[in-house]
Amino acid sequence: MASRQPQFFVHQDGSKTAYEIVGNDTTGAEPLVLVIGLSLIRGDWEPLLSKLSEDRQVLVFDNRGMGDSTFSPSGDEDLTIELMARDLLDLLIFLDWKTISICGYSMGGLIAQQLLLLPYIDNNPVSLPFRVTHIILAATLTGPKNKEQGFKPAPPPSADKERTWEERRELRRPMLEASLDPKWVANPGNAARFNALLDRVSSGRYSPTISEIAGSKLEKYYPKLGKDGKVLVIHGKLDNIVPFSYSSDVLQHIPWARMVEVGYGPGQLESLDFGHHWFEYFSVDVWYRVIVQFLDEPATAIDDRARMY
Template sequence: MPPATQTFKTPDGAQLAFRVHGPEHVGSVRPLVLIMGMSGVMEDWSPLVEALAVSRPVLISDHRAIGASLAPPEWDMDLSHEGMALDVLHLVASLGKAWRSVDMLGWSMGGHILQVLLTLPSAKEAKQGGLDVEGIHVAHAILTGTMTKLPRGDFHPDMIAEAAAKAPKDQRKRIMSQMLMEYQYFPEWLQSSQDNRDLVRRRVDVSLATKRPQEIIGLQIMAISNVDTRPELHRIPRSLPVLVIHGLRDRMVAYPESEVLMEHIKHAKRLQTPTDQIGHFWFDFLPGKYWRESIDEFLQQQGTPGAAKL
């Protein structure tokens, strides 16, 4: 059974749903905060979150107005990466003193948000290394399947809409979810085994069983299109270790987007996975034990001293 869903009220009245996996009390190991991507909800982190939570407390949450989270009562529908970054920081701060120092992992749009979070005007290099931002110390950052700007990829929303329009009305939502989910993988992988196809089917079932309003996904797409982090990434100090995870077969965010990211964060390291045949839903392509051990190893590393260029 997953841990209980809790809620946090943001300063502007949004209700953010969140769960803390792993040990109830933070010990000597820093907690890890996961930041979800476009259209995603907490349920999509499974089974990765359960694997990571063997070693440390792990926080997952739904962005405002999607999944189990609610929008503010009088919301003007203004959704931005900076606002979502502040939502994450305010939520972490609400968890108390034990969560004042954390590691962070952002996936897809979540990685884009994490870049904005690390370069907020209030973000400053900490004396002990890493960053202090809005009262939270970030010791390590992991950027997965992400980009610096609106990404290139094989995803064509018009094709999905056209296919759904031709289907019977009662089947359209499932067809759209199925096609979108298949973009998270790649054809050869889907065709290689029934187990893989069953996994995708289960993810489609989860997608259909959770709240993902089309208008909110549209606002998330607009938020992505409004942000180019490249001019600000030089502000991330070398004392903040950065790990990049990106599959060569990512159809949603093309692999070359990660090369742009590493060009602008000079000290970032790329995780060398046993196979480069990994799609956008990266943690479905290798066992959870592998991801836990690889991420744990990175989170033990120390950054290189040296201030960022402000």
């Protein structure tokens, strides 16, 4: 679905955000905003996107400078989490949705948190003219990696010559392998899927550096965050990109958040034995049930501190 031609939103600085609204708008379900992570593009949400869009509208988009989205004409802006959160805010204001749910994956989880904290930051705070009722924070963190480092990609080779397709694939391979886990990668049954993913992530996309998220320091703003948005944390114990220990930081800074439950009931996972690329594990139906079970929970009463619209 996300391979269709996108629409574009043009920001005041001339940059463009490529986005798609996919799915069924006749069910009355709240729109779901999917916020993708570092070096990823909107199509990387498949096959989860296709399943989630069966009974609700789903917004997918490329972060600034990624996929079909562009930098400003000058190209001299500092690419920060706050800038990408403000890009998302601009797009959501344009779409004029009054209530939404958000799922942020990896760096996308940081962008989602920054969006929620924009009303409280010291410099140029801005209110949100919509309510976020449900937030899913998947394989993410609350700021720079300051304890377990997890996988650290090697510096890319010199860009003084154009790389061949095979060179690009081999450059991307270690990161993709780290986003899964050795057992998953070694399983012959996953070989075709791994190669398909490797082809996708090798398709000439911009590679932001980890240093671009190093300045995201949100800790002092969390106490100001209202509690009217329910928060679900999804994080695998085999995550080698953002180690599982970082999920405890999310739960500490957002005390009303809860970890996805382990079990065999509705909305539960059979285990937390999965890697960073979480929806490549189990089945898409399992993840659909986990997410929809959470999104279908009644929204909480509005906290006066978080009254944003």
